Amino acid sequence: MFSVELSTGKRFGVEPGESLLDAAARSDVSMAYSCRTGRCSSCKCKVITGVSAALHPESGLTDAEKMDGWILSCVRTATTDMCLEVDDVSLTLPRIRTLPCRIHSLDTLSADVRRVVLRLPPGSEFNFLPGQYIEVIGQGGLRRSYSLAKSTAADMLLELHIRAVDGGAMSEFWFSRARVNDLLRLKGPLGTFFLRNVEGLHVIFLATGTGIAPVKAMIEGIGAMEAKDRPLSVTVYWGGRTRSDLYWDVAGTAAVRFAYVPVLSRAGDDWLGVRGYVQQALLADRRDLSDCIVFACGSDAMIKGSRQALVQSGLPAGRFFSDAFVCSSVN
Numbered sequence: 001m002f003s004v005e006l007s008t009g010k011r012f013g014v015e016p017g018e019s020l021l022d023a024a025a026r027s028d029v030s031m032a033y034s035c036r037t038g039r040c041s042s043c044k045c046k047v048i049t050g051v052s053a054a055l056h057p058e059s060g061l062t063d064a065e066k067m068d069g070w071i072l073s074c075v076r077t078a079t080t081d082m083c084l085e086v087d088d089v090s091l092t093l094p095r096i097r098t099l100p101c102r103i104h105s106l107d108t109l110s111a112d113v114r115r116v117v118l119r120l121p122p123g124s125e126f127n128f129l130p131g132q133y134i135e136v137i138g139q140g141g142l143r144r145s146y147s148l149a150k151s152t153a154a155d156m157l158l159e160l161h162i163r164a165v166d167g168g169a170m171s172e173f174w175f176s177r178a179r180v181n182d183l184l185r186l187k188g189p190l191g192t193f194f195l196r197n198v199e200g201l202h203v204i205f206l207a208t209g210t211g212i213a214p215v216k217a218m219i220e221g222i223g224a225m226e227a228k229d230r231p232l233s234v235t236v237y238w239g240g241r242t243r244s245d246l247y248w249d250v251a252g253t254a255a256v257r258f259a260y261v262p263v264l265s266r267a268g269d270d271w272l273g274v275r276g277y278v279q280q281a282l283l284a285d286r287r288d289l290s291d292c293i294v295f296a297c298g299s300d301a302m303i304k305g306s307r308q309a310l311v312q313s314g315l316p317a318g319r320f321f322s323d324a325f326v327c328s329s330v331n
Helices: 020-026 063-067 169-177 209-223 278-284 300-312
Strands: 002-006 011-014 044-049 052-054 070-072 076-078 082-085 097-110 113-119 133-137 143-147 157-163 183-190 202-208 233-240 257-264 292-299 320-325
Touching: 002 020, 011 020, 020 076, 063 070, 097 157, 113 169, 133 157, 143 157, 143 209, 157 209, 202 209, 202 278, 202 300, 209 233, 209 292, 209 320, 233 278, 257 278, 278 300, 292 300, 300 320
Parallel strands: 002 082, 202 233, 202 292, 233 257, 292 320
Antiparallel strands: 002 011, 044 070, 044 082, 052 076, 097 113, 097 183, 113 157, 133 143, 133 183
């Protein structure tokens, strides 16, 4: 076993062939992550000392980042003792559990998006932080990840917004075969995309497509915060191609000042709102980003483009948090 020390002062052991992220979780050490497949960069950390080996390709890193010593903890294992520079998640994450669940309701939100509500067994303990996601486990062990679109499971119900994927095995289930009371399993909560350190700052949400689901949960969470912990304001930029992609009536919270900016990239002539992409819309507003914190959820391209552009425009680098939706295999 190799020893890994983080820049936060925490330590854990890594078994041969075990990912750094899994080893940390086994020792109750919280590290940032999202996709767990090496395709986003949420779990990016920098090697200070030591050597690691890739378990899977790190497509979430550029060649320049790799040359500069960055690795992805979800697909790297230690081959010597190591020291890593990482951001501190700072919170103790809710316990990850695998539970049975049943489909409580199925609703159509748009031509290619369904709202699925899952019902947990009576008396279940399932806690999560608004913004986290779950894995739904279907027949044959097929798994797909979906963000939770509610801030709590106090009523034993979990809300998901699911977009159809052409040729997707799980999409075929959700849109053709799923029925109320069907039995499934879920694993979660997962991910480190959640509100943190927002007091005294202006929160900006960037979302594309069903990336609005965790944003909905986090807005609800802000409304339930104590006054001392709340941000100064909340602004939501939600992007889609056409009007039908903006399937939810975005609602704020009376707890803080709230603004909503819908953005369309393929708008028709009758669209009088903002055109283009969400990061472009934010930059066009020319606001001072020095007292802002950004939470971005949606396509990997949007997140990578947003991070670079916003930091270059004055957003402190440590105040950009993201959850990239990376495509699963259709099989």
